[in-house]
Amino acid sequence: MNDRAPQPGKPQDIQILGEKTRYVVVRAEAADTRGWLQPGSVCDLLSQHHISHAGIMLAEPPFKITRVDLSGTFLLSCFEGEGEVLADGGWKRIKAGQTCLQPPFVLNSLRCVPGKHWHFAWVRYRESREAAPIVSALSPLTGAQDPIPLRAAVEGLHAESSGDRSLAALHHWCELIHHHVLRFAQPHQPDSRLWRLWQRVEADLSRPWTLGQLAAITCVSEEHLRRICRKEIGRSPMQHLTFLRLQRARLLLCATDDKVETIAHAVGFESAFSFSNTFKKWIGWRPSEYRVSQRP
Template sequence: MANAGSIRDKEHLGESTRREVVRADGRDQRSWLVDAPICPLLKTHHIAHVGRMWASAPFEVVRAEASGTFALITLEGEGEILIDGEWRAVAQNEICLLPAFAPTGIRAKKGDVWHFAWVRYEEARETSPILSSNSPVIHQGIVQPLSHAIAGLAAEVQRQDCEPATLHHWVELIHGFVARAARPYQGDDRLWCVWQAVERDLTRDWALEGLAKIAHVSQEHLRRLAQQQLGRSPIQHITYLRMRRAVALLTSTGDKLEVIANVVGYDNPFTFSNAFKRWTGRRPSAYRDGRG
């Protein structure tokens, strides 16, 4: 578990890391972005930048509060992502979806070149993010199409005779891949029914036994289903749903913290505050005020 109090913005690419980036505009003046070609069409899907990276340790990028969904695919090697307050390994052909407005991070492992591609969105709190509560966090998939689309966009945008229609097609392919990867699983209604029940009653003291009864499966089978489809255990996903509701209430209402704690299933505001800090890196009051 990462120390929530120590989650701070960090950006260290390392001397041997190579990259290929396309950005939506020139506002971001960070050194690794400033020379990247610009494709304004990315803005049609609220994409800030896309790219491919060949990263080596000590490569590490951490955001205490990401301002948009971050989609990542591993093409070769293995790296790690910071999600739900923990560093987790991601291997070849895995698709990772990191949510907006939460601590996220990526880092390379020693002795390994991590080749990955990414799409970084820019999202506002008042709009619906590309991820839903039932979107998978990490799952296996066919990742080469996204890599090819990003490479195609990077090549086209640098051509002197680049054509807007061609750029449009590459951008649509990139966003379409992420949208499909983020699509909630609909093939198994058992899990859908479980999370619907939980979201309707976040105050309930949910246990694995009760969740398994709703899904009409064994506790172990439910555990496997949740891990396969969401990248989380059932209990971890309940905490995620509670924190997601808490963030919505903190940013859209003036309710007292005690009230919000009760709404999302915590009788003790201090316990709620500690759980919230573990997941977001900040106390609820600091989150509401926009303080670090």
């Protein structure tokens, strides 16, 4: 495996797999010539769901992967051991039985915990900035989910795409993989109180929302709102408010020529300075850098 070490300067992709790390991967396009994908198989049916690749990683330290501008939604489901994912500006521990969902076009980073292995299945999409992503206002960041179905589906797709290549079987495995992601990212029966809350908040992101106001809309105590948010979406209410603000800011940075200060106020930040610092921490770039990186 050819590892890539980080270079000084601007944020760059990092790929440190390590000698003991092993993986299987299926990619959608034979023309995708990235070196680490070459040992895998190819199934162009993945493209029907805009999936770039899916696989199973048996990661061992010093495993670390960073993608500065992930071009699609990323789901990771751990079935053994534990590791860490950089999300919402901090490292979050993901253990067996837990799943993590990352939105597109943000900094994405994974790493092993020193001295511990980390075994997980993953699915990575390739999405257009003009289309609605899989991740929505009610999509969880982390949560409990049985990882075995996804692992089995990826193993089945890899075996079929490396062997007989029956179109019916390939279609079956691809559908199961995509369904597993949608079941986590777009729950069919989300807590209706949270649905009403975040619908109200998204319509008025410039408002200086407080935890008390959010709890009042939901008709629960502040502590109870914290508990149901942690359970349903893997964030505190105020963290999710920040997530929604930054998602809107990303769209405004790409779709308008508004000044950074104007966008900061439009999504509820008191100053361009606090907006820029939060954007950098959560997304990986300063707002002005992000705007330049997204323009053709």
